[in-house]
Amino acid sequence: MSAARGSLARRRALLAYALVAPASVLILLIYIGPIIAVIFASLTDYTLVRDGFSFVGLENYTAMFADEAFANALRNTVIYAAFFLPGAFFISLFLALAIQSRKKFRSVLEVLFFLPVTSTLAAMALVWAALMDSRQGVINNTLTSFGLEPVNFLGDPGFVLAALAAISLWSIIGFNMVLFLAGLTAIPRNLYDAAAIDGADHPVDRFFRVTWPMLAPTSVFVAVTTSITAFKLFDTVAVLTKGGPARSSEVFLYLTFLEGFEYFNMGYAAALSVFFLGLIFVFALIQTLLSDRRINS
């Protein structure tokens, strides 16, 4: 009897392993494999211009922390994020709150704000370049018509990160807004009714007593994904500034690209990628911990 049951259990276990095998193999191949390969490459002096490679231990990492270009890229990324993150979060939240209660135009406005998300950023970057042109750009024409000095948005080291942040904002706000709208829609209506009965009918009270706390899981998600997006800035830099002027827009991912595909230092680029991976992992961890805490509380 028990032997038969044992073999049944074994057969079930085998079937279970057989069923998860295809997915497991794909996950290993597509996600885990490349990560291991990059970590492996970061411990070598592999370049694209020479056959063969040798292990160099942690040399790439020590070089990285001594590298002025790395510090510069990190600083540029943080400055860019400081422009980008608050806007990407609060402008989206504000738009979502403003649109949410509209009955007639909500869907129209949703589509309008979401349109940039659907466009190809590399192509739209060229449009922005034309708009921001220091001489014939529409923005500068507008500025000078008000008697202001023209600004070389993409050519001035003091402005370029802010200008890139503005373009990124334009492209992400619609997406974050839709996330916030989904979060707002999920708040039960009757909580606002209860709040009105309890005397919280002032918009400020409604926001801080109901909307903001109920929106917390969405906010954490938006904050974390937007932070990751900030560190992934690449295409507008590649298309518009190539890291210039004077490396003032050379952000982290662009530096990695330069090291790997322009200077062919694949080992070093791999080390940069691993650092980037660690950074993203920290953000993902924060989000997981925060959302777990919400569920448990």
Add this chain to the structure above:
Amino acid sequence: MARLSLQGIRKSFARTEILKGITLDVEDGEFISLVGASGCGKSTLLRIIAGLEHPDEGSVSIDGKPVDEASPKARNVAMVFQDYALYPHMTVAQNMAMPLIMGRLPMRARLPGMRLLTPGFAPLRREIATQVETVARQLRIDHLLERKPAQLSGGQRQRVALGRALVRNPHLFLMDEPLSNLDAKLRVQVRQEIVELHQNTGLTFVYVTHDQVEAMTMSNRVALLQEGRLLQVGTPDDLYSDPDSLSVARFIGSPEINVLPAQARAGGFEVGDQFIPVPHQLELGSDLFLAVRPEGVMVAGAGPRDGRQMVTLAVTRTGMEDLGGEIILHTAVKGLPGIDLRARLQKEAGGVDLDLRNLPLDLNLSFSPRSCRLFAASGARIRAGAERAASLPTSLESVG
């Protein structure tokens, strides 16, 4: 403590008229139930009283003062929602303190993180906490104050919702089907507790329910709504014994009232093949409906005779529900196709030597015309005499 007055309330949602002119006065300290099938507009009416919805026409007054422009806060109403609407991110104590914090603390002390920056309000905050604890003790939820709603059972959540409504001194206490999410046993218990709450507080209660048993057992008066109109307002006994229309008679009472077709004849009416004399002024030959409660129906010859003519119908037994103390007998009336006659028979009825378990398949059921109510084909009640006076007994024979 307050009187509530509704004048000609009308409300439509997207061209569908939900409320078609509701006029209702509720006395100070009264417990009134708004009862009706789902979709009859009772919840909308409650929300209009609360100030959460605004009527298209008509006016709401509290203590004689129109409050149509007033917010729920200004109306000072407390409300318990069907699914309780507790704030999931707040503890029980914070949930219950909400109306007090909103009512007593100024904005600068209410904003998040202002507790430490406004030490001047610490005594007021302590007072609020004490008040919350007092109410929590009354409701026996003081051991749950630090929990969040997700960690509570349905009954506990219900109490928190009651507590949140009770911590302040509202003019009106509004309840929107507060028991519908509880299991049957708890429902009976909480029903009793709400009645006690009403007696202890003396507040004016407006209670919305689709369950006529709740409405009948809890309230001083019941207002029956159907399709946006008030069918009848009266004491539970008024609605049960003296319904204004067939709809009211059918809605109130379980099992449902029996309705038999009848024809008006000179000096009385005919049901089945029997002529029953009544003193009513009936239009000759018109179709009537005769309604009799299941407890008024008995097995022919077995009931106590009152010496008057009984209506007796030959029926075929179609089903029996044994409820323990009583039996609900379902029968089909012979010669009246499609007409069910239900009888509620007491097992321990005095002087009945009848074996209810072994009733024959074919039998005769009878009822006294005294226990009948007569309705016109339109469903309107036909009463003896022209005028309707609520104090008059209006069963058929007692007037004649």
